Amino acid sequence: MIGMRNVVFVAPFPMDATLRFARGFARLENVRVLGVFQKPPWAEKGRTFDDLVAVEDALNPEDIVSAVRRLEGAYGPTHRLTGVLEPLQTPLGIARERLGIEGPTAAVAERFRDKALMKDCLRAAGIPCAKHRLATSADAASAFAEEVGFPIVMKPPAGAGCRGTYRIESHEDLRSALAVVRPSAASPVLCEEFLRGTEQSFEAVVAGGKVLAHSISHYQPTPLEVVNTPWIQWVCMLPRDIAGAEYDEVRRIGAKVVATLGLDDGFTHMEWFRRTDGSIAVGEIAARPPGGQLTSMTGLVHDIDIYRCWARAVVDGRLDAPWQRNYAAATVFLRGMGRGRVTRIDGLDEAQKRMGALVEEVKLPRVGAPKADSYEGDGYVILRHSEQATLDAAVEVVLDTVRVRYG
Ligand SMILES: Nc1ncnc2c1ncn2[C@@H]1O[C@H](COP(=O)(O)OP(=O)(O)O)[C@@H](O)[C@H]1O
Ligand SMILES: [Mg+2]
CATH class of the missing domain: 3.30.470.20 (ATP-grasp fold, B domain)
Known part of the structure; x- marks a missing residue:
């Protein structure tokens, strides 16, 4: 017989994509799901979550530790402390160690989070990855470019979603990127050979x-x-x-x-x-x-x-x-030329007619929303089929017919 296990799930905000993961725990037997959020999804209490606690800053290990202690006061020891957001991984590791909860320590989390440390560990184990250097000055970044040759990539050591990531082709690119990035000992930049x-x-x-x-x-x-x-x-x-x-x-x-x-x-x-x-x-x-x-x-x-x-x-x-x-599956991220806000999405009817049977999930760009600057665009379509060729053709249909307009 397995007794009830307490799982604490942490996230700043109850985004739909985040709650899907929490609901995975709710579908396991003998698991009590306890949520720690900056903005708790109170409507989910008694459904996804057995209980919820609000914290000021969900990324702060201190806040996580005190929230878990409160929950332990009511429900007993924590079996697992987890969350899916990338910037949460190290705070969760710190909190686990402080609370004596099994799972990745802060040191393990950092190896997956800090890209320079990650590559040092990988290279030491003989695993192939791009040549890299954590540059603490503009001179160090220039010296690295000199050694490996253009193009290089410059990015934050623990970034996400391509933010602050530059492909550098020339001395001129290097100069303008360094003027923005301004690497220092306190805020180094990761330079990599371009793969x-x-x-x-x-x-x-x-x-x-x-x-x-x-x-x-x-x-x-x-x-x-x-x-x-x-x-x-x-x-x-x-x-x-x-x-x-x-x-x-x-x-x-x-x-x-x-x-x-x-x-x-x-x-x-x-x-x-x-x-x-x-x-x-x-x-x-x-x-x-x-x-x-x-x-x-x-x-x-x-x-x-x-x-x-x-x-x-x-x-x-x-x-x-x-x-x-x-099956094969694909997500086409919806995005278009132009600036401003989403005004219209063209071609939906035609796309629906030609490949609607393959659609598993859709998030349409919201009319009036400002254009996203991410490579994931303003919406997406997820397609699935057992035949690769059929799926490939449907992807082409979406790419050719659906057009997001901005103005
Ligand atoms: N050394 C590299 N060579 C070529 N492309 C790179 C290199 N590093 C990053 N990129 C490109 O930039 C993207 C973002 O970099 P990545 O290291 O994955 O950071 P994150 O996804 O956390 O922003 C990658 O998916 C890749 O397309
Ligand atoms: Mg990446």
């Missing part, structure tokens, strides 16, 4: 430190290229078939990365490049599930409740879903 090729991801279900199941996606094209090219609508594609030998090397490397950085139980989301010469280089890895649509698609291609699967890995350190890839 040429295609970018893909590798998701893993990890239990007992081992990769028990995995998935692969293709980014079409790379997020940085999307950010820098206003007309491109990003596509994230999960191919139907990833059993081929062309993925053996990334399977081997993915497992080694997880073991090297040291996550025990949960999901990981790794980004990697297939260089033009066919070799593989790791981009980065996170000790959490990927963003909403990629997580949902991972569930769709295997026809499983992926949110519950994640919750199970976190709570019990095991995989309890069948992991058979029966």
Whole structure:
């Protein structure tokens, strides 16, 4: 008999994409789900959450620790303390250590979060990744560019969503980026050799430190290229078939990365490049599930409740879903040329007619909303089909017919 286990789920805001993960715990037996939020979703009390606590700053380890202590006063010891947001991972690690709760420590979380530390660990283990340097001055950044040659990439050591990420092609680019970034000892910039090729991801279900199941996606094209090219609508594609030998090397490397950085139980989301010469280089890895649509698609291609699967890995350190890839899936992110606010979305009827049967989920751009500056655009369409060619054709239909207008 397993007794009731307390799981504390932390997030600043109850975004829909975040609550989906919390609901995964609510679908497990013998789990009491306790929420810690800056803005608690009170309407979910008695549904997703057995109880909720409000904190001033959900990213502050002190606030997390005192909220957990309050909950422990009412419900007893905490079995797991978790959350899916990237900037929460280190605060959660600090709080776990302070409270004596099992799960990734602050040191483990930092290896997945600080991209310079991550690459130091990976290179020491012989795992291929871009040459890098954490530059604490403009001179150090210039010296790195001199050594590896253009192009290079400059980015924050613990950024997200391509923010503050520059592709630098020339001395002139370097000068203008350095004038904005102004690296210093207090605020260093991560410089990297530019990897040429295609970018893909590798998701893993990890239990007992081992990769028990995995998935692969293709980014079409790379997020940085999307950010820098206003007309491109990003596509994230999960191919139907990833059993081929062309993925053996990334399977081997993915497992080694997880073991090297040291996550025990949960999901990981790794980004990697297939260089033009066919070799593989790791981009980065996170000790959490990927963003909403990629997580949902991972569930769709295997026809499983992926949110519950994640919750199970976190709570019990095991995989309890069948992991058979029966479908291909893709998300087309809706975005268009122009500036200002969303005024109209054209082509929806035609797209619906031509590929509506494949649609699993849609978030339409909201008319009146300011244009997003992210590569994920203003909305998305998730498609799924058992035949790769049918899915590919449907993706083309969305890309060719749906147009977001701004003004
Ligand atoms: N060394 C690199 N070579 C080529 N492209 C890169 C490199 N580093 C980052 N990028 C591009 O920038 C994007 C964002 O960088 P990444 O390190 O993944 O940070 P984050 O996703 O946290 O913003 C990547 O998805 C990739 O497209
Ligand atoms: Mg990334």
